[in-house]
Amino acid sequence: MKTQKTILSLALIAGLSFSLIACGEKKQEDHTMGSEDHNAMSESMDNMDKGMDMSGPATKTDLIDEYLEIKTALGNNSKEEAAKAATKLAEYAKTISFDQLTDEKKSEVSSILEVIQEHSEHIAKSEMDHQIEHFEAMGKDFTDLLAIVGSDRKLYQQQCPMYNKNEGGIWLSDSEEIKNPLFAGKMKTCGAVKQVIEIG
Incomplete structure (x- = not known):
């Protein structure tokens, strides 16, 4: 009888030990998987940060590129x-500098860039109709800016006479083809080229 109890006790201890070992291995496995998932997530976040890296001085090419992205x-x-x-665009307008300009021109450009930054910040947080209002207003500021600092590409100032209850609205494009951005995807061909901005 005592022998049977001893055997039974040993069997219970062995079974319990096996369960604890298996559980420990499972926990270790779960922890390892969690660590791998965490590493994968960290790597993904790093890649996203690299994709949005805006370090280094902004250029007028950056300004024009983002303006045209908004238009599209x-x-x-x-x-x-x-x-x-x-x-x-707001970030570029805030950080760009034109050291080659005279002090007088720098002051003028700085004022224009502040307005472009303000328009951009409104576009970044507004509904579509308000975005369009600020974009149209910014077209005039961009034209004034490029008249001072020059453009890195040929641009076309285009105008739609029907915008804003027939008061008209302008925008800049890198294509002579009319793709009107002032009606949120509608009336895309409404407009005409009013001015050509040459490279300079």
Whole structure:
């Protein structure tokens, strides 16, 4: 009888030990998987940060690129893409410098860039109709800016006479083809080229 109890006790101890070992291995496995998932997530976040890296001095190419991105986004009725480009444009307008200009021109450019930054910040956080209002107003400021600092590409100032209850509205494009951004994807061909901005 005592022998049977001893055997039974040993069997219980062995079974319990096996369960604890298996549980420990499972916990270790779970922890390892969690660590791998965490590493993968960290790597993904790092890649996202690299993709949005805006370090280094901004250039007028950066300004024009993001302006045109906003134009395209509004023409495609994409509030989100317009906001994304406007966020970048606001940052570029804040950090760019034109050291080669005279003090008088620097002051003038600085004032224009402040207005462009303000328009961009509104576009970044507004609904589509308000985005379009600020984009149209910013077209005039961009034209004034490029008249001073020059453009890195040929641009076309285009105008739609029907915008804002027939008061008209302007925008800049890198294509002579009319793709009107002022009606959120509608009336895309309404407009005409009013001015050509040459490289300079």
